[in-house]
Amino acid sequence: MTAATIPAHADLSGPLLRMLGRVEHGPTFDAMRAFTEARTPDTPDEIWLCEHPPVFTQGVAGRPEHVLGAGSIPVVATNRGGQVTFHGPGQVVAYPLIDLRRLGIFVKEYVYRVEEAAIRTLAEFGVTGHRVAGAPGIYVRLDDPFAHGALTGPADPRDPFRGLGKISALGIKVSNHCTYHGVALNVAMDLEPFDRINPCGYPGLRTVDLATLGVSTDWATAADLLARYLARLLSR
Structure with a gap:
């Protein structure tokens, strides 16, 4: 795989950023698994940034009933955590x-930092990202995604995502203390395929992107911001 490489820091403590562009999911999955299996304690960390042609990916605990009707879009099994999600053009x-x-x-702190990178990236566009307890990923208020206030009060167990839309999904794999898979941020996508699944296993969960929220930006800008926040938060 060819990629543009951007040093994350002037020193050698941070990961290398590799911009892969648009690549097929399967070979990318194989490449990051091979990278992880072959790495040694001295192997430098890396962060790969890409977008995929349309594909549904199913996590290790994925339940087939969460795929409502894939149509012509392939459904592929992966070894990450989580349920089904969609990847497509316009998503970092x-x-x-x-x-x-x-x-x-440890893993809990890693998840927090990856989510924090997505939150900080959204903040660059004036959008406030929120965490929902027990539901990894980042969400926005549909009525006012630019409001700065925190979510208040406990979620309604009958509808924990009431008034929220998911803009960033998280699914990871850890092997011998090393991570792969990662995070997706919706920038300007065709969101219709999300209607063909229960996103991340949650029936009725609405999925949004920056374009839906009225934010105009391009893939490269969002990818660069997310990459640099990840590199900063995942550096020694």
Whole structure:
């Protein structure tokens, strides 16, 4: 795979950023798994940024009933956590290949930092991202995605996503303390395929992108911001 390489920092403590462009999901999955299996304690960390042609990916615990009707879009099994999601053009997909032991953090902290990178990226466009307890990823208020207030009060267990839309999905794999798979941020997509699934296993969950929220930007700008926030938060 060819890629543009951008040093994350002037020193050698941060991951290398590799902009892969539009690449097929299958070979990219194989490449990051091979990278992880072959790495040693001295292998530098990397973060791969890409977008994929339309594909549904199913996590290890994925239940087939969450795919309502894939149509002509392929459904592929992966070894990441989580349920089904959609990848397609106009979505930034970031794959951090990080040695957690060397970084000195555990999985819970890693998830927090990856989500924080998505939140900070959204903030660059004036959008406020929110976490929802027990539901990895980042969400926005549909009535006012630019409001700065925190979500208040406990979620309604009958409808924990009431008034929210999901703009960033997270699914990871950790092997021998090293991560792969990662996070997707919706920039300007055809969102219709999300109606063919229960996104991340949640019936009725609405999925949005920056364009839906009225934010005009391009893939490269969003990818560069997300990459640099990930590199900053995942550096020693």
